[in-house]
Amino acid sequence: xxxxxxxxxxxxxxxxxxxxxxxxxxxxxxxxxxxxxxxxxxxxxxxxxxxxxxxxxxxxxxxxxxxxxxxxxxxxxxxxxxxxxxxxxxxxxxxxxxxxxxxxxxxxxxxxxxxxxxxxxxxxxxxxxxxxxxxxxxxxxxxxxxxxxxxxxxxxxxxxxxxxxxxxxxxxxxxxxxxxxxxxx
Amino acid sequence: xxxxxxxxxxxxxxxxxxxxxxxxxxxxxxxxxxxxxxxxxxxxxxxxxxxxxxxxxxxxxxxxxxxxxxxxxxxxxxxxxxxxxxxxxxxxxxxxxxxxxxxxxxxxxxxxxxxxxxxxxxxxxxxxxxxxxxxxxxxxxxxxxxxxxxxxxxxxxxxxxxxxxxxxxxxxxxxx
Numbered sequence: 001x002x003x004x005x006x007x008x009x010x011x012x013x014x015x016x017x018x019x020x021x022x023x024x025x026x027x028x029x030x031x032x033x034x035x036x037x038x039x040x041x042x043x044x045x046x047x048x049x050x051x052x053x054x055x056x057x058x059x060x061x062x063x064x065x066x067x068x069x070x071x072x073x074x075x076x077x078x079x080x081x082x083x084x085x086x087x088x089x090x091x092x093x094x095x096x097x098x099x100x101x102x103x104x105x106x107x108x109x110x111x112x113x114x115x116x117x118x119x120x121x122x123x124x125x126x127x128x129x130x131x132x133x134x135x136x137x138x139x140x141x142x143x144x145x146x147x148x149x150x151x152x153x154x155x156x157x158x159x160x161x162x163x164x165x166x167x168x169x170x171x172x173x174x175x176x177x178x179x180x181x182x183x184x185x
Numbered sequence: 186x187x188x189x190x191x192x193x194x195x196x197x198x199x200x201x202x203x204x205x206x207x208x209x210x211x212x213x214x215x216x217x218x219x220x221x222x223x224x225x226x227x228x229x230x231x232x233x234x235x236x237x238x239x240x241x242x243x244x245x246x247x248x249x250x251x252x253x254x255x256x257x258x259x260x261x262x263x264x265x266x267x268x269x270x271x272x273x274x275x276x277x278x279x280x281x282x283x284x285x286x287x288x289x290x291x292x293x294x295x296x297x298x299x300x301x302x303x304x305x306x307x308x309x310x311x312x313x314x315x316x317x318x319x320x321x322x323x324x325x326x327x328x329x330x331x332x333x334x335x336x337x338x339x340x341x342x343x344x345x346x347x348x349x350x351x352x353x354x355x356x357x358x359x360x361x
Contacts, residue, residue, distance in 0.1 A: 018257060025250045033245040047245050054253045088268050120236040139237040164198045167237075171229040 006070040013061060025054050028071055031141060032078045038136045039082040039129045040089075049085040053078040068150060072143075076151045079133065086129065123173040131166035138163050189226050197227055201234045272347025279340040286333045290326060298325025 006027075012020040032053060037046035057064075057077050064073050124132055133152060137143045148163075149156040199205050200213050217224045267275070289295065301320035 019254070021257065022250050022254050025253050029245055029249050029253075030242040033249070034242040037243050047249065050245060051249065051253050051256065055256055055259070058257055117236065117239065120233075120240075135237060136240065139240050140242060164195065167198065167230060167233055168194055170237075171226075171233045174233065175229060 004070075007066060010061060010064065010070065013058075021058055024070070024074075028074055029054075031071070032074065034136065034140065035075055035078050035133060036082040036085075038124070038132045039079070040086050041125060045085055045089060046082070049082045050078060052085075053081040056081065069147070072147050072150055075137075076153070079151050079153075083129070119174060119177060120170075123170050123177060126173045127166060127169055131162060131169060134159060134162045135166050135170070189223065193223065194226075197230050200227075201230060267343070267347040269348055269351055272343050276340055276343045276348065279336050279343065283333050283336045283340070286329050286336070290329055290333075295326040295329050299323065 006024065009020050009023050013024075029050065033046060033050045036050040036053070037043065040046045040049060053074070057074050060077075064070065124135070127135070130152065134148055137148045137151060138145075143151070145156045145159050145163075149159040152159065154162070196213060200210065205213060217227055300323050302323050
């Protein structure tokens with residue numbers, strides 16, 4: 001007998017209670033959306049990719065073998081869906097309104113841009129998608145390296161090295177950005 | 186100018202991730218106190234670490250859950266392997282090939298392209314059949330016509346799967 005509330009919900013869904021799936025969507029939607037957003041960068045497409053991932057997960061729920069946490073399994077689907085979205089839409093036009101607001105420098109908002117968080121988001125956007133996702137997973141929900149490896153389809157050691165290197169690259173990007181910002185002031 | 190080695194960068198990560206023993210930490214801190222370059226790099230990494238620890242999840246739109254629940258029975262989720270842009274390019278290419286083929290046919294370029302393709306002669310087979318191996322008639326005009334027809338079929342498929350279907354799907358979603 002399991003006490004994992006997710007597994008109890010999954011049992012209800014598999015027994016035919018489709019509406020119970022809304023509980024799982026509500027519980028994991030923000031992290032699923034955040035992962036998709038870190039990969040795709042575009043808010044509208046990230047939301048669509050996250051929704052598609054939830055739909056795929058629902059239809060493959062019977063193939064979830066319960067060897068890992070439901071969230072790990074779900075986030076792997078989100079990761080793969082977002083990656084294929086990005087590949088498919090790489091060439092497509094992106095509406096400026098939909099692109100994540102990382103605080104493009106302008107004369108009026110310059111004081112706001114000095115905010116550390118905005119710089120961090122800008123620097124994160126400059127990293128490649130794998131680095132960005134690994135860092136996000138590591139810091140956002142404090143996933144273990146094994147879980148990050150499972151979600152992103154790499155070895156745990158590779159994930160560890162990737163996180164270390166991504167942190168260094170992020171520091172380099174921040175340094176470059178802060179330097180150029182200082183020059184424009 | 187002195188550069189920071191990868192081994193030193195790894196030490197920074199071990200310190201920041203709390204993987205050093207107290208003795209190692211003390212030693213590391215004393216090295217930092219003596220080396221300004223290392224200290225500056227360490228401060229950059231510590232700033233990144235602290236900023237990353239402050240990351241918060243993004244929130245999707247309010248109707249996220251209801252939209253997922255509405256779309257649960259619509260499966261497989263939109264999965265045309267061809268993007269609309271690639272579809273348009275492919276369609277233009279196919280129509281161009283059809284146009285060129287039609288122009289060449291109407292100009293009579295393939296009218297004289299009729300011949301007989303000879304098969305290799307095998308003495309054993311010819312002895313058994315008691316006659317020489319027959320040739321296969323080849324009509325260039327017919328072959329090009331078949332290619333044009335196949336291209337038209339492909340153009341129709343591309344138009345339907347990669348352009349019209351996604352277009353109507355988007356309109357339906359926009360109207361919801």
